Amino acid sequence: MKTALTRYERLEATALWRATPEDQRREVVISIGEATLTIADLGDRPLTHWSLAAIQRVNPGERPALFYPEGDPGETLELGTDEAQMIEAIETLRRAVERARPRPGRLRWLGLGLSLGAVALAGVLCVPQALNRHATTVVPQVKRAEIGAALLSRIERMAGAACANSAGRRALSTLRARLGTGPISILPGGITTSLHLPGGHILLDRALVEDFEEPDVAAGFALVEAWAARTQDPLADLLAVAGARASFQLLTTGRIAPETLDAYAEYMLTQPRVDPAPGALLAVFAEAGVRSTPYAYARDITGETVLPLVEADPMAEQTGKALLSDADWLRLQGICGG
Numbered sequence: 519m520k521t522a523l524t525r526y527e528r529l530e531a532t533a534l535w536r537a538t539p540e541d542q543r544r545e546v547v548i549s550i551g552e553a554t555l556t557i558a559d560l561g562d563r564p565l566t567h568w569s570l571a572a573i574q575r576v577n578p579g580e581r582p583a584l585f586y587p588e589g590d591p592g593e594t595l596e597l598g599t600d601e602a603q604m605i606e607a608i609e610t611l612r613r614a615v616e617r618a619r620p621r622p623g624r625l626r627w628l629g630l631g632l633s634l635g636a637v638a639l640a641g642v643l644c645v646p647q648a649l650n651r652h653a654t655t656v657v658p659q660v661k662r663a664e665i666g667a668a669l670l671s672r673i674e675r676m677a678g679a680a681c682a683n684s685a686g687r688r689a690l691s692t693l694r695a696r697l698g699t700g701p702i703s704i705l706p707g708g709i710t711t712s713l714h715l716p717g718g719h720i721l722l723d724r725a726l727v728e729d730f731e732e733p734d735v736a737a738g739f740a741l742v743e744a745w746a747a748r749t750q751d752p753l754a755d756l757l758a759v760a761g762a763r764a765s766f767q768l769l770t771t772g773r774i775a776p777e778t779l780d781a782y783a784e785y786m787l788t789q790p791r792v793d794p795a796p797g798a799l800l801a802v803f804a805e806a807g808v809r810s811t812p813y814a815y816a817r818d819i820t821g822e823t824v825l826p827l828v829e830a831d832p833m834a835e836q837t838g839k840a841l842l843s844d845a846d847w848l849r850l851q852g853i854c855g856g
Contacts, residue, residue: 677708
């Protein structure tokens, strides 16, 4: 996969993109990054990012080629016959990802030979924590994204489907591109401020965009969730709650039982929220160029428990570019139709 990425890392092409079936197709420039396909307007402003691991094709072997991100067939990208090199690149990367996917009943991505499997696994099974650690070490990003998507579908059953107003989704894509996080969804209820899932998906409660006057609050919660996912592997959290049996099943079959995912989704929605220490987050906001004060007061209106984020706000004395235009912020506030 890395060799294929290196081969195409400077490749660009023009295409026709639309975010929803109701939208007009627009001309865009696409380029291949380390893990994503970036879609930008003709002014080189990012519109959205597609995970290379989740790109699907509508019409294999036909031209023009039509692609969509897995789980959202309404968003499409059309490449004409004159962009044969980019079409070949996307297909090559899709094949590379597919080869990396685990096959049921096989240990292709375990990094262990069958000759050592029985002895090694028997030893690890004696220590459930070690088994969980081993599982989180060998599970690839593609599988993590699949587990995260499965959890999201279960959370949506309890909390309501992610808000999908088309104009709001486009504004959310703009915010996500500015922050450099994984996919972001806004839920109509059921969660306390924010969550993150295996694979990098971030969930925000609609109140974070509807109850505040600026996008910095929602941006702050998204940044903190992305940082939390890097600091503490969300797959490790899932396996710690689910137990050694879930780890063993994941190692040997490449899947987690549906009932285990059901139980963990409910666990995520009912556990009391534990916010990270404010002092540890200053570097996160500094790196992203986002003010920490709005996020701090959203956590504690008095400011007492988040004082470092207020007093040492890394962007307090700077007047950088707004996270979203006023028009996009209004669109994002209406993403749930409110």
